[in-house]
Amino acid sequence: MTKTSNPAELAAIAKTVRRHIIEMITAAKSGHPGGSLSATEIVTTLFFDVMKHDPQNPSWAERDRFLMGKGHACPVLYSVMAQCGYTPVDKLNTFRHLGSIYQGHPDVRFIPALEASTGSLGQALSVGLGMAIAAKLDKSPSRTFVVLGDGEIQEGQIWEAAMAAAFHKADNLVAIVDWNKIQLDGFVQDIMPLEPLVEKWKSFGWHVIEIDGHNIEALQKAFAEAESAKGVPSVILANTIKGKGVSFMENNPKWHGTAPSKEESALALKELA
Amino acid sequence: MAISTKYELKLGAATREAFGRTLAELGNKNKNVVVCDADLSKSTYTVFFQKEHPDRFIECGIAEANMVAIGSGLAAAGKIPFVSSFSAFVINKGFEQLRVTAAYPNVNLKVVGTHSGISIGEDGPSQMSIEDLSLACNLPGFTVLAPADEVSMAACIHLAAETFGPFFVRAGRAKAAIVYEPGTKFHVGGSHQLIDGKDIAIFANGLLVAEAIKAAEQLDAIGISARVIDLYSIKPIDREAITKAAEECGAIVVAEEHLKDTGIGTRVAQVVVETAPCVMEFVGLTNYAESGTPEAVLEKYGMTASVIVTAAKKALARKKK
Numbered sequence: 001m002t003k004t005s006n007p008a009e010l011a012a013i014a015k016t017v018r019r020h021i022i023e024m025i026t027a028a029k030s031g032h033p034g035g036s037l038s039a040t041e042i043v044t045t046l047f048f049d050v051m052k053h054d055p056q057n058p059s060w061a062e063r064d065r066f067l068m069g070k071g072h073a074c075p076v077l078y079s080v081m082a083q084c085g086y087t088p089v090d091k092l093n094t095f096r097h098l099g100s101i102y103q104g105h106p107d108v109r110f111i112p113a114l115e116a117s118t119g120s121l122g123q124a125l126s127v128g129l130g131m132a133i134a135a136k137l138d139k140s141p142s143r144t145f146v147v148l149g150d151g152e153i154q155e156g157q158i159w160e161a162a163m164a165a166a167f168h169k170a171d172n173l174v175a176i177v178d179w180n181k182i183q184l185d186g187f188v189q190d191i192m193p194l195e196p197l198v199e200k201w202k203s204f205g206w207h208v209i210e211i212d213g214h215n216i217e218a219l220q221k222a223f224a225e226a227e228s229a230k231g232v233p234s235v236i237l238a239n240t241i242k243g244k245g246v247s248f249m250e251n252n253p254k255w256h257g258t259a260p261s262k263e264e265s266a267l268a269l270k271e272l273a
Numbered sequence: 274m275a276i277s278t279k280y281e282l283k284l285g286a287a288t289r290e291a292f293g294r295t296l297a298e299l300g301n302k303n304k305n306v307v308v309c310d311a312d313l314s315k316s317t318y319t320v321f322f323q324k325e326h327p328d329r330f331i332e333c334g335i336a337e338a339n340m341v342a343i344g345s346g347l348a349a350a351g352k353i354p355f356v357s358s359f360s361a362f363v364i365n366k367g368f369e370q371l372r373v374t375a376a377y378p379n380v381n382l383k384v385v386g387t388h389s390g391i392s393i394g395e396d397g398p399s400q401m402s403i404e405d406l407s408l409a410c411n412l413p414g415f416t417v418l419a420p421a422d423e424v425s426m427a428a429c430i431h432l433a434a435e436t437f438g439p440f441f442v443r444a445g446r447a448k449a450a451i452v453y454e455p456g457t458k459f460h461v462g463g464s465h466q467l468i469d470g471k472d473i474a475i476f477a478n479g480l481l482v483a484e485a486i487k488a489a490e491q492l493d494a495i496g497i498s499a500r501v502i503d504l505y506s507i508k509p510i511d512r513e514a515i516t517k518a519a520e521e522c523g524a525i526v527v528a529e530e531h532l533k534d535t536g537i538g539t540r541v542a543q544v545v546v547e548t549a550p551c552v553m554e555f556v557g558l559t560n561y562a563e564s565g566t567p568e569a570v571l572e573k574y575g576m577t578a579s580v581i582v583t584a585a586k587k588a589l590a591r592k593k594k
Binding site for chain 2: 117123138161
């Protein structure tokens with residue numbers, strides 16, 4: 001893989017990721033386009049710029065680790081990992097098919113380069129904290145990044161992990177909330193409001209950074225700021241748009257977990273050309 | 274080891290205490306061993322480890338589900354984490370986390386549940402786990418061990434540390450009678466025949482192993498020859514010993530400090546039905562217990578040698594038909 005810090009190059013990779021997301025979910029006739037599209041810049045920037053990792057040596061002890069808490073958004077992760085060289089790009093369209101390594105939610109049994117099987121919401125931050133503590137014990141520079149859905153953080157376990165991460169001074173742990181304001185049943189505000197979110201994380205002892213989660217330069221700055229915050233874990237509250245990049249999917253709860261038809265898919269790919 | 278029908282059962286340490294001591298020693302030998310506890314270290318005895326290895330003791334506060342998943346993360350990053358709390362909390366509150374973060378990705382997590390069964394006594398049913406073995410057995414890939422005394426607990430903790438994969442080890446609060454001589458070997462999937470007998474076989478685990486020994490002596494006194502087997506490895510289970518007992522004795526009693534309907538008895542019965550069907554009786558719990566002294570609670574809820582004797586007689590009466 002060729003890493004880059006050039007925002008324009010990262011944006012180009014992100015565009016390919018978006019195309020993959022639409023193609024995979026269309027081929028599977030099921031999946032979650034909205035939350036994959038909203039997290040595209042976050043995951044792309046992490047794997048292609050921020051994280052220290054080596055697709056030729058996935059178990060390198062000092063690698064940075066990535067966990068997709070909102071496992072249903074795995075199409076974005078699969079596309080990025082495939083483009084990095086961990087898994088075949090030409091098999092992405094087997095997503096959700098029997099026997100595919102691209103399972104409906106990330107599954108280490110099929111892709112050993114994944115750090116954990118995720119998708120039962122609320123658990124990945126705890127697992128990531130365990131990894132962060134292990135790195136501290138080993139005096140390893142390894143950092144752990146966990147992408148969380150905004151709906152996901154309604155899970156009580158998130159706040160158990162938040163408390164524990166601050167107590168253990170896990171400054172090598174970074175949570176990124178893909179704050180797209182929509183969950184399966186509708187707008188977060190109507191299902192179970194999270195506000196005041198900045199204050200919530202602050203009160204749990206975290207260093208909080210709020211940004212536009214589609215702005216690659218803002219993401220780069222946020223990850224650097226998180227690295228410089230010592231003695232406390234950091235959370236990046238990334239304001240995003242569900243379905244970002246496909247006009248008819250943007251900000252519409254319908255596209256949380258609906259696959260586009262062939263016609264809709266063609267329309268989306270045209271927009272992402 | 275020397276076994277006679279005249280067993281001398283001396284009260285030893287509680288298995289939770291043996292767990293704590295073994296863990297602290299293990300920490301000296303293996304620097305990868307780390308321990309998580311949820312504000313119960315003085316009760317689970319992980320405090321012994323904390324005192325000797327404070328840097329590798331991870332306090333998780335009263336948040337068992339979080340603790341289980343932290344443990345899985347530690348394991349995925351190469352550590353050998355022991356996460357411990359009362360069985361009633363770590364298994365029940367952590368079940369989904371055990372399933373998703375440990376069982377199905379097959380991580381090297383070790384769960385030790387203390388204060389198992391009803392023998393905790395005074396604290397009452399909210400703290401008593403009577404479903405834990407069944408729940409743990411429901412997790413594919415998990416090895417489930419229920420040692421009877423301090424010797425077997427120490428061995429089981431070593432087995433857990435040395436064998437890759439997720440483990441659940443059941444520990445009790447009450448002092449346990451010493452059944453084994455130091456140095457006795459244990460293995461995953463094993464069992465120990467403590468008393469030989471030909472008329473009936475009694476399978477037990479945990480505190481009920483000592484009761485099974487007493488029951489065998491009472492049966493011996495009335496001319497019934499009972500075999501006693503400690504089924505410390507619940508999953509995998511010793512199919513060979515079960516089949517042999519079914520074939521040679523033709524009658525089996527299973528005794529456990531756990532719900533009868535979902536416990537070891539059902540697992541033994543499954544083997545028996547598959548290999549050598551025979552008469553069976555079950556001694557176990559049918560509902561939640563209540564507060565009281567451990568002795569009084571065990572007596573009232575039938576976790577005693579005399580109940581095992583009655584079950585054996587019942588099985589033998591059916592066997593004769």
